[in-house]
Amino acid sequence: MSGKPRVEIEYCTQCRWLLRAAWLAQELLTTFEEELGGVALIPGTGGVFEVRCGDKTLWSRKQEGRFPEAKELKQRVRDEIAPDRSLGHSDR
Amino acid sequence: MSGKPRVEIEYCTQCRWLLRAAWLAQELLTTFEEELGGVALIPGTGGVFEVRCGDKTLWSRKQEGRFPEAKELKQRVRDEIAPDRSLGHSDR
Numbered sequence: 664m665s666g667k668p669r670v671e672i673e674y675c676t677q678c679r680w681l682l683r684a685a686w687l688a689q690e691l692l693t694t695f696e697e698e699l700g701g702v703a704l705i706p707g708t709g710g711v712f713e714v715r716c717g718d719k720t721l722w723s724r725k726q727e728g729r730f731p732e733a734k735e736l737k738q739r740v741r742d743e744i745a746p747d748r749s750l751g752h753s754d755r
Numbered sequence: 756m757s758g759k760p761r762v763e764i765e766y767c768t769q770c771r772w773l774l775r776a777a778w779l780a781q782e783l784l785t786t787f788e789e790e791l792g793g794v795a796l797i798p799g800t801g802g803v804f805e806v807r808c809g810d811k812t813l814w815s816r817k818q819e820g821r822f823p824e825a826k827e828l829k830q831r832v833r834d835e836i837a838p839d840r841s842l843g844h845s846d847r
Binding site: 669676688689692693702703704705 | 784793
């Protein structure tokens with residue numbers, strides 16, 4: 664166990680978004696291998712697709728009206744947990 | 756957030772076991788869609804591959820000397836969180 668920040672991805676099981684959530688979990692864990700303490704996949708219902716870090720919501724499909732691209736999700740995670748870090752091509 | 760039990764899979768990043776951990780996370784979330792509150796992917800080092808539920812270790816690669824098959828991991832998770840549940844063909 665570590666004190667590093669953890670991210671949660673809550674996905675709607677009825678909408679079958681597990682694979683999408685798992686994909687983004689792997690994107691985040693690969694990019695933030697040193698910074699993240701873990702990514703949890705949380706089953707939900709009712710069309711939920713939310714990415715949270717602590718008590719902060721980094722992406723809500725209901726608010727944004729769409730899913731995040733990997734690049735923009737990484738930018739939001741970076742801004743939250745490692746604001747000084749460059750994401751290379753994902754920053755452009 | 757729910758009070759359902761959560762599983763953690765800690766994997767060694769140096770050994771590149773993320774994909775394996777993510778595969779097993781999806782197996783568990785699909786099989787225990789109603790019972791599990793989530794599965795967390797936790798980066799580790801030093802050849803670790805551990806599956807935990809609360810403070811109980813369900814699989815440790817160091818102790819077992821190998822990785823779990825999906826079937827036997829599901830049996831252990833079932834025994835922990837839903838002992839009365841049949842796993843169908845994964846029980847045979």
